[in-house]
Amino acid sequence: MITTAKRLEQVQEYYFSQKLREVGQLISKGKPIINMGIGSPDLKPDHKVIAAIQNAMNDPKAHQYQSYQGLPELRKGFAHFYKNNFQVGVNPDTEVLPLMGSKEGIMHISLAFLNEGDEVLIPNPGYPTYVSVTNLVGAQPVLYDLKAENNWEPDLDALEKQDLSKVKIMWTNYPNMPTGAAGSLALFEKLVAFVKKHQILLINDNPYSFVLNNNPISILQVDEAKDIALELNSLSKTFNMSGWRVGMVIGNAKYIDAVLKVKSNMDSGMFYGIQKGAIEALQLEADWFEQQNAIYSRRRNLVFQLADNLGCTYDKNSVGMFVWAKLPEGVASSEEYVDKLLYENDLFIAPGTIFGDKGEGYVRFSLCIEEEKIKEVLGRISVEEEIHL
Incomplete structure (x- = not known):
């Protein structure tokens, strides 16, 4: 039997x-599961x-190999999008690299900059791929806590007290x-002042800027x-193109060139x-975002x-396409709570623990589901039913 790699x-x-x-499997058995x-x-x-x-x-040209750097007009489209929406000017020839989804960028960046034994600052709770990719390339995840009382922002004073000498990358x-x-x-x-002081490469993962967000x-x-x-x-969330796999990384030309060396292989x-x-999507006007957000708002x-109805609490001022909710007092396990909803109410939501141990006590609802389905769930779970969960 051939053994798998230690990674x-x-x-x-x-x-x-x-x-x-x-x-x-539950659906195949006739269960009317609603996936949120x-x-x-x-x-x-x-x-x-x-x-x-x-x-x-x-x-x-459509059916030939394409440039590793993408079409020039796509890079220009990304550059124009950043100039128009963020007032950030970049050189489309050297500072923009299209990706097959930003998720692959997490791997490419990690391969480009991390050596075995390097450390990586990763938010907890946070996107699980940051940890898994760090492990796959042989680096060491160093989790930093995000807490509700600190508006889910890193405590940089606490990080300053840690040994940061081996930290190469910080994910936000x-x-x-x-x-x-x-x-x-x-x-x-x-954050920029912090990483400059410690010579850490900072990467902000920014796919949710235009979903229910006015700024x-x-x-x-x-x-x-x-x-x-x-x-x-x-473009996955902003333009409903998640299955298309279109993303990009933007920044200093030297860093972009390093990522390109990985990507081209x-x-x-x-x-x-x-x-x-994607070029067409990047040219859409502001009314596109307004129409999408009207749907997401409802x-x-x-x-x-x-x-x-479930007795959960949440921040009405949060942005993005999810609702992050704190479980009722007395509920010990997010995963047990989610399984109970799944098997007793035919509803699937995400337990907070999949985003790190600091997600315990929370669940995440997705807004990627039509209104009628949410109303159906509301019909299944009334206020009176809360006590059974």
Whole structure:
């Protein structure tokens, strides 16, 4: 029997990969499961975006290998998007690198900058991929706590007291997933000063800026941030293109070149038609965001009602496409609570613990589900039923 690599001992199968198989088995047995656990947009891209990929099929270049750096007009599209929405100017030829989803960027950046034994500052709770990729490349995750009383922002004074001599990368994610904390330019200024002092590469993962958020911001708006920071972004949530796998990393040309060295050895370029669709998406006007947010706002209000019925508490000022909710007093385990909802009420939501041990006591509701389905859940779980959970 051929043994697997030791690095696999440091990672587990992604929670949703395992749990969705379980949910699928229940559905196959006739259970009317409603899935509010996954952040995969159920809405369509704009019709102009779909037309762009369809029209691209007839272009002779569509079926050839593509540039590792993407089409020049796609890089220009990203640069224009950042200038128009964040007032951040970048060189599309050297400071923008399209990615097949920002998730691959987490791996590419880690491979480009981390050596075995390097340490990585990772938020807790936070996106699980930061930890798993760090482990896969042989570096060491160093978790830093995010707490509700600190508005889900890092305690930089506490971090200053730690030994940071081996830290090479710091991951941040604002607007934050799973908590919905918006972040602020004041926070970004503190983060940039912190990493400059300790010579740490800062990466802000920024796919949620335009979902139920009236103040989109970028880490690169901070003066001199480009010297020490990169930003990942994605079209998945902003433009309902999660299955298309379109993202990008933006920042200092030297850092981008290092990531490109990895990427060029990992793929053979993004499909031409997808790039054409992405170019069209990046040109959409502000009314696109307004229309999307009107839908998400109605859904969120219904999820707030559901959370109320379950006795959960939440921050009405949070942003993004999730509702992060604190469980009722006396509930000891988020995962047990989620399983009880799944098996007794045919509802699947995400336990906070999949985002780190500081997520215990919380659950996450996704807004990627049509209003009628949320109303159906509300019909199943009335206020009177709360005590049974």
